[in-house]
Amino acid sequence: MDPVQAVQSIQKLINSEVTYGLLSPEQVQQFYVQIYEQIPFSAMHRKEKRSAKTGELDKIAVGSRLLRAKTEGPTGDDGYRVTPTFARVPYTCVRIKLPWEVSEDVFHDNIEGENLEDKLMGMLTTQLAIDLEDLHWNADSADAGADAAFLTLNEGWWKQLVAGANVVAGAAINGGAIEKGHFFAAYKAMPDKYVARGTLKWCMNAATQIAWIEAVSNRATGAGDMALLGVDAVNSPFGIPVVKVPSLADGKIALLDPMNLAAVNTWDVRIRKAAEGKSSVMNDMRYYSVFLDDDPVIEELDATVIVTGVTI
Numbered sequence: 001m002d003p004v005q006a007v008q009s010i011q012k013l014i015n016s017e018v019t020y021g022l023l024s025p026e027q028v029q030q031f032y033v034q035i036y037e038q039i040p041f042s043a044m045h046r047k048e049k050r051s052a053k054t055g056e057l058d059k060i061a062v063g064s065r066l067l068r069a070k071t072e073g074p075t076g077d078d079g080y081r082v083t084p085t086f087a088r089v090p091y092t093c094v095r096i097k098l099p100w101e102v103s104e105d106v107f108h109d110n111i112e113g114e115n116l117e118d119k120l121m122g123m124l125t126t127q128l129a130i131d132l133e134d135l136h137w138n139a140d141s142a143d144a145g146a147d148a149a150f151l152t153l154n155e156g157w158w159k160q161l162v163a164g165a166n167v168v169a170g171a172a173i174n175g176g177a178i179e180k181g182h183f184f185a186a187y188k189a190m191p192d193k194y195v196a197r198g199t200l201k202w203c204m205n206a207a208t209q210i211a212w213i214e215a216v217s218n219r220a221t222g223a224g225d226m227a228l229l230g231v232d233a234v235n236s237p238f239g240i241p242v243v244k245v246p247s248l249a250d251g252k253i254a255l256l257d258p259m260n261l262a263a264v265n266t267w268d269v270r271i272r273k274a275a276e277g278k279s280s281v282m283n284d285m286r287y288y289s290v291f292l293d294d295d296p297v298i299e300e301l302d303a304t305v306i307v308t309g310v311t312i
Contacts, residue, residue, distance in 0.1 A: 189255075256305070
């Protein structure tokens with residue numbers, strides 16, 4: 001099934017008079033494509049589909065400085081061999097849902113009529129994408145705040161990074177106020193073998209990026225003028241591009257390869273709709289719900305750096 005057919009079949013499933021729907025593998029694939037492509041960072045990180053809700057992801061490392069001299073003759077084979085290192089990253093997907101309901105009056109009292117259902121599905125899919133990115137970064141099972149019902153669903157990337165990444169104490173640099181020293185320290189904290197790959201990105205929200213540009217523009221140098229003119233070099237410290245991550249809080253900075261972060265999902269995606277039945281009839285409502293499994297994991301924590309304690 002091609003992508004166009006997959007989209008159409010999803011739409012048909014959602015808007016038909018079915019009460020239960022398990023998406024086919026082709027539909028699941030396109031469902032996640034639609035979600036992840038709506039958010040810039042979500043389009044960049046790794047996606048893993050699994051059948052089991054709990055399992056392990058395989059990872060392979062080959063090391064560095066592996067080359068040796070070649071010798072001629074019978075003694076050419078000196079027994080030297082490179083042995084790849086195989087390791088595994090555990091995952092445990094959490095079952096999550098996005099339910100909503102709409103009064104039948106809404107479909108009759110608006111100019112779009114039944115076409116409104118298509119628009120609502122588009123809006124809910126966009127919100128699902130936003131919430132998933134937020135959850136991937138900020139989930140914390142120990143959260144006790146107002147959004148605990150959302151944040152405690154899982155353990156997000158930022159919590160995992162704080163526990164195992166290379167951490168730069170930003171508060172000890174310039175009193176915490178964002179400046180070039182934070183980026184120098186983060187760059188130096190990243191092991192050289194990961195820098196050499198050329199796949200790193202600076203991750204921060206828009207407010208933190210603006211604060212960085214403001215700090216550069218305040219300098220009475222050519223770099224200050226470039227910042228005011230919006231030259232790309234200012235947005236790429238050390239030649240590493242900045243990727244905006246709206247879900248990150250102000251002052252949080254991460255240096256990493258987005259493909260080192262993975263969202264694990266299962267093929268079990270269900271979309272339910274109820275437009276008939278006792279509840280729908282008595283309440284004059286339509287009920288919808290999307291169910292899916294999700295777990296954010298990090299493949300190699302040593303290949304990540306975060307800066308904490310930065311103020312903007």
